[in-house]
Amino acid sequence: MPEPAAEPSATPSGLGVRDVGTLLEALPYIRQFRERTIVIKYGGAAMTDPELREEFARDIALLKYVGVNVVVVHGGGPAITEYMERLNLPVEFRGGLRVSDEQTVEVAKMVLIGKVNKDIVVRIGRHGQPAVGLSGDDGNLFRVETTTGPGGEDVGFVGRVTRVDTGVIDHVAEDFVPVIASVGSDEAGRSHNVNADEAAAAVARATGATRLIFLTDVAGWLRDPADPDSLIVQAGTDEVEQALDGISGGMRPKLQACVDAVHSGVGAASIVDGRKPHSVLLELFTDDGCGTQIRPAR
Numbered sequence: 001m002p003e004p005a006a007e008p009s010a011t012p013s014g015l016g017v018r019d020v021g022t023l024l025e026a027l028p029y030i031r032q033f034r035e036r037t038i039v040i041k042y043g044g045a046a047m048t049d050p051e052l053r054e055e056f057a058r059d060i061a062l063l064k065y066v067g068v069n070v071v072v073v074h075g076g077g078p079a080i081t082e083y084m085e086r087l088n089l090p091v092e093f094r095g096g097l098r099v100s101d102e103q104t105v106e107v108a109k110m111v112l113i114g115k116v117n118k119d120i121v122v123r124i125g126r127h128g129q130p131a132v133g134l135s136g137d138d139g140n141l142f143r144v145e146t147t148t149g150p151g152g153e154d155v156g157f158v159g160r161v162t163r164v165d166t167g168v169i170d171h172v173a174e175d176f177v178p179v180i181a182s183v184g185s186d187e188a189g190r191s192h193n194v195n196a197d198e199a200a201a202a203v204a205r206a207t208g209a210t211r212l213i214f215l216t217d218v219a220g221w222l223r224d225p226a227d228p229d230s231l232i233v234q235a236g237t238d239e240v241e242q243a244l245d246g247i248s249g250g251m252r253p254k255l256q257a258c259v260d261a262v263h264s265g266v267g268a269a270s271i272v273d274g275r276k277p278h279s280v281l282l283e284l285f286t287d288d289g290c291g292t293q294i295r296p297a298r
């Protein structure tokens with residue numbers, strides 16, 4: 001069979017005009033985000049599929065390479081649940097937060113810091129940008145306070161981030177990509193489990209980030225959670241606040257985190273589909289973006 005004819009406008013490298021167009025479209029955004037801080041919350045499906053994990057690491061390496069001060073904050077809820085079940089420990093969520101006794105916090109720390117964090121660090125490093133793993137305890141990064149669920153439910157040792165000391169992030173980010181696991185301690189040194197969406201918003205706020213991006217396992221904020229085509233492409237913080245009471249599951253802490261971040265000066269917060277390869281790059285470097293973007297109220 002004859003070889004398919006090359007696109008008439010293809011260059012000797014095989015790149016077509018359309019690909020060059022994508023690069024040109026990205027250029028003003030690369031310029032806009034150069035030397036700016038962008039916080040990426042990593043979790044959900046993008047973290048469970050090995051191929052997507054690799055693509056994510058490559059995208060983060062690329063961002064650092066083009067001069068973006070990229071900071072990764074990660075969760076790993078499904079991995080914690082898997083280990084809890086292996087250890088025959090009960091798994092319970094209230095208001096989107098894991099009910100965490102002392103043993104649960106211990107498992108969360110082992111899984112997030114020991115396993116998930118190191119996996120991300122190794123992958124980004126293999127793509128040419130050395131990364132450094134941190135938790136809320138490193139360099140006194142987070143101070144937390146015991147919190148309750150959204151309806152005042154007792155959830156045990158779950159922490160609300162009350163202070164972020166960005167010193168360690170600033171030092172690390174000079175040469176490395178900081179990768180932060182969402183655990184921290186209170187004033188008395190007691191370890192707490194922290195919802196990673198909330199940790200990401202706290203980091204974005206404290207670092208004065210230009211953008212905060214959440215990767216998740218749906219297309220974004222859906223008007224109807226059962227209808228994947230009902231994506232809300234853009235919303236003001238006021239619209240999110242009006243809708244919050246009616247939103248269930250993990251989308252609630254995510255949208256709350258978007259609102260908190262934008263209220264505290266982050267330019268925009270986005271929720272993008274982590275099942276789609278390169279969703280972070282599409283959101284940052286294309287005119288159409290990808291997923292839901294939350295902006296200050298008009």
Ligand SMILES: Nc1ncnc2c1ncn2[C@@H]1O[C@H](COP(=O)(O)OP(=O)(O)O)[C@@H](O)[C@H]1O
Nearest residue numbers: 043044216217218220221222225248249250251
């Ligand atoms: N209106 C909504 N739009 C999108 N997802 C929603 C909505 N309401 C509830 N959800 C649920 O929120 C989930 C995403 O939150 P979560 O599971 O915590 O994500 P992650 O693990 O990626 O942080 C979705 O898989 C979906 O089941």
Ligand SMILES: CC(=O)N[C@@H](CCC(=O)OP(=O)(O)O)C(=O)O
Nearest residue numbers: 043075076077097098194195196
């Ligand atoms: C208090 C609380 O719920 N902590 C979360 C921390 C991990 C997390 O948030 O992971 P995802 O972002 O992957 O959901 C948990 O234990 O699951």
